[in-house]
Amino acid sequence: MKKTVVSFILFSGFLLISLFLFNIPVSAQDVSKTNASIPEDVNKIVSVSCTPCHTSQGGLMSKTKLNFTEWTNYSPEKQKERAAKMYSEINKGAMPPKAAREKRPDLIPTNDQADIIKKWSESLTAGNK
Numbered sequence: 001m002k003k004t005v006v007s008f009i010l011f012s013g014f015l016l017i018s019l020f021l022f023n024i025p026v027s028a029q030d031v032s033k034t035n036a037s038i039p040e041d042v043n044k045i046v047s048v049s050c051t052p053c054h055t056s057q058g059g060l061m062s063k064t065k066l067n068f069t070e071w072t073n074y075s076p077e078k079q080k081e082r083a084a085k086m087y088s089e090i091n092k093g094a095m096p097p098k099a100a101r102e103k104r105p106d107l108i109p110t111n112d113q114a115d116i117i118k119k120w121s122e123s124l125t126a127g128n129k
């Protein structure tokens with residue numbers, strides 16, 4: 001009896017922590033007003049595929065690594081570095097994370113969309129030379 005209660009409490013705690021950390025999305029948020037420096041074609045992709053997690057309303061881990069609400073406050077160096085990382089994560093199929101890809105396949109960027117992110121990232125690098 002006691003054991004069951006303890007397991008239940010442990011399990012609930014685990015569930016809460018998972019929800020907090022991974023914050024599986026239910027809907028995307030419109031950040032078009034906050035990330036003005038992200039071009040429209042990129043923003044269209046990001047606001048479907050990435051902002052369910054990567055805004056100030058997202059999970060702690062996701063927003064610490066990449067936060068589109070804060071994008072315009074990132075230094076040009078950081079924007080350049082994060083944009084390159086965005087493409088590399090998409091390209092190797094690491095973002096959106098596996099659990100989200102399985103639950104919401106519609107969030108996965110298409111090859112054409114990945115290409116738009118790539119070109120944008122390269123344009124930032126070129127512009128900052």
Ligand code: HEC
Pocket residue numbers: 021022023024025046049050051052053054059061062065066082085086087089090095096097100107109
């Ligand atoms: C279901 C939530 C979710 C979605 C959707 C999502 N991410 Fe993430 N992302 C995370 C979490 C959680 C982390 C931190 C843990 C990790 O690095 O795996 C993360 C980390 C990252 C990082 C940092 C990697 C590093 O090591 O610095 C990048 C870049 C990233 N995501 C890009 C994206 C892009 C681009 C998209 C949209 C195509 C996206 N993510 C969609 C949850 C998400």
